[in-house]
Amino acid sequence: MKALSLNLEKQYLAQQMITVKKQAKYLQIAAAFRETIKQGFLMPDEPLPSSRTLAKQLNVNRHTVMAALAELVAQGWLETKLRSGYRVAAALPIQTSKSLSPIIIKKGNKSVINEINPATFQWRFRRQATVAVSLAKKASDYRYNFSGGYPDMNSFPFDEFKSCFNDFCQRPKIPSLSYGDSAGEPELISEISKYLRRVRSIKNKELLVCNGSQEGLYLISQLLLGVGDGVAVEERGYPPAWAAFKSTGANLVTIKQDKYGIIPEHLAVQLSHCNIKLIYLTPLHQYPTTVTLVVSRRMKIYQLAAQYGVGIIEDDYDHEFHYNSQPIAPMAADDPLGLVIYVSTFSKLMFGGARIGYVVANTELIAKLTAYKALINHKTNVMMQQTVAKWMQQGGFERHLRRMTRLYHKRRDFMINVLKGYQQQGLPISFTCPAGGMALWVNMGKSIVGLKETLLSKNVYLQTEVEFSLATDSEKEDYRFVRLGFAAMSETECVQGIKIIVESLYR
Ligand SMILES: Cc1ncc(COP(=O)(O)O)c(C=O)c1O
CATH class of the missing domain: 3.40.640.10 (Type I PLP-dependent aspartate aminotransferase-like (Major domain))
Structure with a gap:
């Protein structure tokens, strides 16, 4: 009885915290009882203390307790017999659904046992998502984010x-x-x-x-x-x-x-x-x-x-x-x-x-x-x-566009100059200056397989040719291109980030 009282009070308090004044008190008590039964602190057929005792334990009016008990009877969690008080129902709603046996169904003119096991419900998916939702870090979580699609949000x-x-x-x-x-x-x-x-x-x-x-x-x-x-x-x-x-x-x-x-x-x-x-x-x-x-x-x-x-x-x-x-x-x-x-x-x-x-x-x-x-x-x-x-x-939209177009134009040219500096040092990298957009497509002059992973560990995010292709893994082994977004890169980030990329591939 002590365990029941403690547990019921715990559930009741928890319920009150969730429902703060949204539910009538008798419903909160009923919900607390339901949880107590579900968690096995009250077993099927077990008698309950009298409504007077419960009212004292929970510090509520006896009529409130009576209303809660009546609600639980209506929901099938409790039973009441004349002059013998309330008991937990002998067949609980949860137990009955767990102990259902498979039904017989017709297949053609034969009766067979349905293969669905009622005790272990499972979703049957009709479609598969064709993208994986990654739980890994986002591109923007990296110190140097060369993702091609990122505008400069600080300039908004x-x-x-x-x-x-x-x-x-x-x-x-x-x-x-x-x-x-x-x-x-x-x-x-x-x-x-x-x-x-x-x-x-x-x-x-x-x-x-x-x-x-x-x-x-x-x-x-x-x-x-x-x-x-x-x-x-x-x-x-x-x-x-x-x-x-x-x-x-x-x-x-x-x-x-x-x-x-x-x-x-x-x-x-x-x-x-x-x-x-x-x-x-x-x-x-x-x-x-x-x-x-x-x-x-x-x-x-x-x-x-x-x-x-x-x-x-x-x-x-x-x-x-x-x-x-x-x-x-x-x-x-x-x-x-x-x-x-x-x-x-x-x-x-x-x-x-x-x-x-x-x-x-x-x-x-x-x-x-x-x-x-x-x-x-x-x-x-x-x-x-x-x-x-x-x-x-x-007119704010078009003003912003004009400003960003000027900024990205400058950043495109800046990144190109940084890359040209490496070409002059003899690195076999090559690219064509794009007429527009927010990224450069750069041939790094040697296979970039594994480069992405190496760079992630150095806090640099970039996308490689491998990610934009439907080819087989063996065909991708000689891929050489990376996509370098410039729109969101400050000049310092651009210089430092490209240095890490080049050193990861060539030193
Ligand atoms: C080719 C392409 N289409 C569309 C989008 C934009 O997608 P959304 O409007 O869903 O953000 C992007 C953004 O990266 C893109 O690169």
């Missing part, structure tokens, strides 16, 4: 952005706060559409805002791909997009690329026999090699796509950062057949955590994507989207 104008957010809080548009507008906040759709029309010559298309462009790629995959379909991808490419395609059971069909980008003649061969349904491209700054796809190849690819009735996903992830000239207009800007699905993101203009990306396509596809998106989430992030819309309206 948080004060300016804060005033747009304050504006949202001071004058909230109440009707916009509830459900609806699954395609995104109308203000943001309107601002991005205007911007795309002006800066990227994309018009007469609809726009869907999503939770980063990865969500867009996933939605497109779910709607347009199925088991056995092919997706044409560049030999070196963007694994998160590949993972979204593969999640539908589609196959990746690699297309050869050279120093001018993807080779249309090889695409033609693969289109003729690989059941390709979509072509995925990063034409402005090929990911990861940074090459800008020449106009003649773009036109050839467009014609092939039209001839085979295949859509093109154009992932234009860092359009703004183009340094020596205006960037070539996206393929989506000249798309008379409406077969280009344009995907882009704010992850490079702002930061990945903003989770704003978008898909631009013809009306039919955007309507279907929006409906599908509403299945996953029937509202978008109003606060973030309206704040960004305000920031765009006020």
Whole structure:
């Protein structure tokens, strides 16, 4: 009895801490009893102290205890017999489900024992994620982070952005706060559409805002791909997009690329026999090699796509950062057949955590994507989207872009000079100066297998060619390229980090 009293009081206190005034006292007592029984401090058929004793122990009114006991009887945890008080039920709810025996089911005209064991429930997964969620350190946890996709977040104008957010809080548009507008906040759709029309010559298309462009790629995959379909991808490419395609059971069909980008003649061969349904491209700054796809190849690819009735996903992830000239207009800007699905993101203009990306396509596809998106989430992030819309309206967005383009241009040239210094010392490293983007694709002059691991132990993060390829391990043995992000690297970090990379490979 002493053990019961202590345990019940312990459970009761714990319950009170969790529920602080949210639940009536009798329900808190009932919950404490339930835990005590579940933990085996009260056994089936064991009698309980009288309600008067319990009331004294718990320092509550006797009616409260009576109400708790009645609740437990109703739930099947206690039984009561006339004049003999309360007992723990002889067959407890948990025990009964644990001791169920398998049922007999019909298979054809035979009766067989169902193979499911009711005592050991197990999830049966119908799908496997095609990406592994890493528990290892993030790129940004390393002292020198050469990850190609990182903007300089320290340069983000948080004060300016804060005033747009304050504006949202001071004058909230109440009707916009509830459900609806699954395609995104109308203000943001309107601002991005205007911007795309002006800066990227994309018009007469609809726009869907999503939770980063990865969500867009996933939605497109779910709607347009199925088991056995092919997706044409560049030999070196963007694994998160590949993972979204593969999640539908589609196959990746690699297309050869050279120093001018993807080779249309090889695409033609693969289109003729690989059941390709979509072509995925990063034409402005090929990911990861940074090459800008020449106009003649773009036109050839467009014609092939039209001839085979295949859509093109154009992932234009860092359009703004183009340094020596205006960037070539996206393929989506000249798309008379409406077969280009344009995907882009704010992850490079702002930061990945903003989770704003978008898909631009013809009306039919955007309507279907929006409906599908509403299945996953029937509202978008109003606060973030309206704040960004305000920031765009006020011109802050484009001011930031101009500032960052100047900064990244300088950083690109700085990194190139650092690498040239090593070339002059006789190291066989080589690279082509990219027209834009946030990273260099550098041939280190010897196999880089194992380099990544060595560098991680020296607090340097970088991505190697191995990570962007679908080739077999033995084919990867002679890979020589690394992708060096420069956008987020200060000059000191750039010099020190590259020194560690070079020394790890050459000394
Ligand atoms: C090729 C490519 N596409 C898209 C993205 C952006 O993804 P998200 O908008 O989901 O952050 C990145 C970012 O690294 C990228 O490199």
